[in-house]
Amino acid sequence: MGFWHIVVWELLGTAALILLGAGVVANTVLRGSLGHQGGWLLVTIGWGFAVFVGASIAAPSQAHLNPAVTIGLFTAGDLPPAQVPAYLIGQFVGAFLGAVLCWLTYKLQFDAHDEPENTLGVFATGPVHRNLPWNLVTEVIGTFVLVFWILTSPGAKVDTGGLPQFGNAALGYAAVAFVVISIGASLGGPTGYAINPARDLAPRIAYAVLPIRGKGDPDWGYAWVPVAGPLLGAVLAGLLARVLPT
Template sequence: MSPTDGQIWLWEIIGTAVLILLGAGVVAGNQLLKSTVHKGGPLMINIGWGFAVFAGASIAWKSGAHLNPAVTLGLAVADKTEWSQVPIYICAQFIGAFIGAMLCYLAFKKNFDVEPHPEDTRGIFCTGPQVKNYFWNVVTEVIGTFVLVFWILQSPAISGSGDTLDLGNSGLGYAGVAFVVLVIGNSLGGPTGYAINPARDLAPRIAYALMPIKGKGSREWNYAWVPVVGPVIGGILAGLLFAVTKNV
């Protein structure tokens, strides 16, 4: 049974806020100097993001726990989510991501106040490429997002007769998504920081622009479209492949 519009609004906002709070939080803890886990390394960050997805999705199970416009679009293309509910999902995800970023800032407020390199703090909240080339950066995001969304579509709970993403009923449950995000981060995250989620990148980028961090760095608006367009394409391609292969 499909979730109600009210369930989507409430649980996608809360779940996505938790996702971004914990995901951005692990990056903040790794990067900010006055942190007990300073310089924990990229593996710590990837593990943190993976289980941030697990926490957010587990909380948001009543909405289907999309937490990602690319997932929502992939499910809609695959005829697993009603198109009429797609705008509700996406709006709720962006609102939740903005709230989560702001909560992360509040949690680390005093650390930001004493950070000796505030110009480098943008990466806590949004992604950026190691080598900037818009076309190839988009390609990287398309591939990473495709892997995530196609795995979701092929998981036991969603590949059957379910109307929504209900990984809590599958063999690995939401932990499976955590491990997929972890391996995407370790395998494909190096070039762009693997946004693989438009809401995860754009909403926190907007939040960062509004945060009163003294001496903060550029918002890199010229790159902001890449982690939106790439994941959208990747999610749609995953949905299309699932649709044409589901009976094979």
């Protein structure tokens, strides 16, 4: 599979993922939106279906959509090193684009929101109790669950090009969406379950540069946690998958 083929499809899929994922948060957080105060369950379901839509769009590149998935596959020995940069470029650029599209969609709600300094959560995650080492542990565990499931779920395999063919074939990408919903509902409370470095860092950058009225600080002091935690969880999942008997 060509380098730019991977970049383009990962970009499109990840843009859709972030547009819909950040969009469901905006819908529940921003006053003046019909989904205002829709609650955590709406957010988790919305993110799960965002994964399904993004993955379906990015099917030609086998839809990693997440640097943690890419690094997990690489660590497990199931992805050629030369393809890793293409996935990462598409994911980070797509995540930035999706965040911008979310802002454009909800521009009037952002302008009217009475607590504009508290809108970072539409784009990026943050902990309920700020303790960076424990916040890191939470992100490691959540991402480990996701990546380990992808690497080991029944029927999962990797083709000769190093691309994942997800298990539970009857459900297809919906199976991954259910895993994401489960992680959000069960493990997402402490930190907002980034479980995806591109999903958090690129929209955080978008928040920093977009002309959002009265916006708050991007919280760069926390920004490394939802990057390092998912990558560490992915490496651990890949290493374990590599040594398990087949």
